[in-house]
Amino acid sequence: TEPLFTPAKAGAIEADNRIVMAPLTRNRADDDTGEVGDMHVDYYRQRAGAGIIITEATQISPEGKGYIQTPGIHTPGQAAAWRRVTDAVHEAGGKIVLQLWHVGRISHTSLQPNGQQPVAPSATNAGVKTFTANGFEATSDPRALELVEIPRLIADFANAAKLAKDAGFDGVEVHGANGYLLDQFLKTGSNYRTDGYGGPVENRAKLLLEVLEAVTRIWGGDRVGLRLSPFSPANGSSDDNPQETFEYVIKELNRFGLAYLHMIEGATGGSRDLEEGQSIDKLRALFDGPYMANNGYDRAMSLEAVKNGHADFIAIGRPFIANPDLVERYRQDLPIAEGDQKTYYGGGREGYTDYPAYSKEAAE
Numbered sequence: 001t002e003p004l005f006t007p008a009k010a011g012a013i014e015a016d017n018r019i020v021m022a023p024l025t026r027n028r029a030d031d032d033t034g035e036v037g038d039m040h041v042d043y044y045r046q047r048a049g050a051g052i053i054i055t056e057a058t059q060i061s062p063e064g065k066g067y068i069q070t071p072g073i074h075t076p077g078q079a080a081a082w083r084r085v086t087d088a089v090h091e092a093g094g095k096i097v098l099q100l101w102h103v104g105r106i107s108h109t110s111l112q113p114n115g116q117q118p119v120a121p122s123a124t125n126a127g128v129k130t131f132t133a134n135g136f137e138a139t140s141d142p143r144a145l146e147l148v149e150i151p152r153l154i155a156d157f158a159n160a161a162k163l164a165k166d167a168g169f170d171g172v173e174v175h176g177a178n179g180y181l182l183d184q185f186l187k188t189g190s191n192y193r194t195d196g197y198g199g200p201v202e203n204r205a206k207l208l209l210e211v212l213e214a215v216t217r218i219w220g221g222d223r224v225g226l227r228l229s230p231f232s233p234a235n236g237s238s239d240d241n242p243q244e245t246f247e248y249v250i251k252e253l254n255r256f257g258l259a260y261l262h263m264i265e266g267a268t269g270g271s272r273d274l275e276e277g278q279s280i281d282k283l284r285a286l287f288d289g290p291y292m293a294n295n296g297y298d299r300a301m302s303l304e305a306v307k308n309g310h311a312d313f314i315a316i317g318r319p320f321i322a323n324p325d326l327v328e329r330y331r332q333d334l335p336i337a338e339g340d341q342k343t344y345y346g347g348g349r350e351g352y353t354d355y356p357a358y359s360k361e362a363a364e
């Protein structure tokens with residue numbers, strides 16, 4: 001058997017195969033309650049063939065929300081709604097972890113409690129757009145978090161991690177990528193703080209490490225993953241020296257005994273090319289635990305990357321939209337269906353739960 005289809009452990013999480021369903025925002029949660037519903041139960045159950053499912057990004061607090069209709073994990077009602085999803089995935093023999101998300105400055109006042117400003121390490125607008133009830137809108141000017149607010153922010157991550165445990169997940173993934181709050185603190189293009197959380201990389205990495213401390217205390221390191229995007233410009237993120245920044249961060253991760261490191265290799269959903277002096281392999285070599293590679297992997301690349309030892313797991317996103325049985329299709333080398341981009345974000349069951357598993361008839 002191809003190593004890609006053999007069982008593996010991501011810390012304490014036992015996976016039937018090495019193919020992971022990557023987080024995919026689909027904007028179909030109830031916008032008022034932040035709760036998932038019946039169609040999420042079907043959507044995730046249909047995809048339980050993945051070795052591990054990572055849920056769509058899920059905000060840890062009202063302040064951590066940055067788009068319409070993204071789900072939350074900060075109220076008992078949201079946890080109860082997610083419990084229906086995890087029960088269904090487990091019944092179908094799958095494993096599922098929840099991605100803990102705080103958007104930071106990638107938000108809009110209309111999405112914030114009391115129409116307040118989004119929060120960030122510094123009062124610098126990302127200069128990108130987000131989706132609100134009025135469609136695509138420029139992100140609002142954020143305010144800089146006060147030093148005294150940091151403990152409450154860490155407590156919000158801990159509260160969400162606890163609720164995710166109550167909801168029956170097999171683990172959680174901390175979202176440290178794609179220009180959201182934790183990535184905003186890590187990178188020099190968004191963190192201009194002059195206190196202990198800004199300036200040298202040791203300071204810029206402090207919040208991420210304190211969040212990991214809090215979340216692993218609840219879950220144990222072996223059920224906590226972390227997603228990073230060192231070289232991605234997503235959501236207006238940038239760093240003067242990402243290779244240096246992330247070599248430091250990854251070395252610091254090893255003390256937590258994490259379930260896995262989920263690495264976006266290159267630009268999120270885009271080019272895998274790196275600049276002179278940048279090396280994914282160097283970063284990968286610094287991490288002691290299971291390595292989950294992401295960004296543009298197709299069947300051939302996935303087979304190769306696991307076989308040659310580059311990765312223990314391959315996280316694949318968009319192909320899972322229209323191929324609920326992607327693992328089976330890769331196993332048998334069957335045709336891969338294309339998803340309809342018009343129904344990627346927002347809407348109902350169309351383009352969400354109505355993609356069928358492969359069948360000969362449909363293919364003819």
Ligand SMILES: C=C(C(=O)O)c1ccccc1
Nearest residue numbers: 025057067177178234268
């Ligand atoms: C959570 C996201 C990410 O990590 O990029 C996201 C958000 C909105 C649209 C696509 C992706």
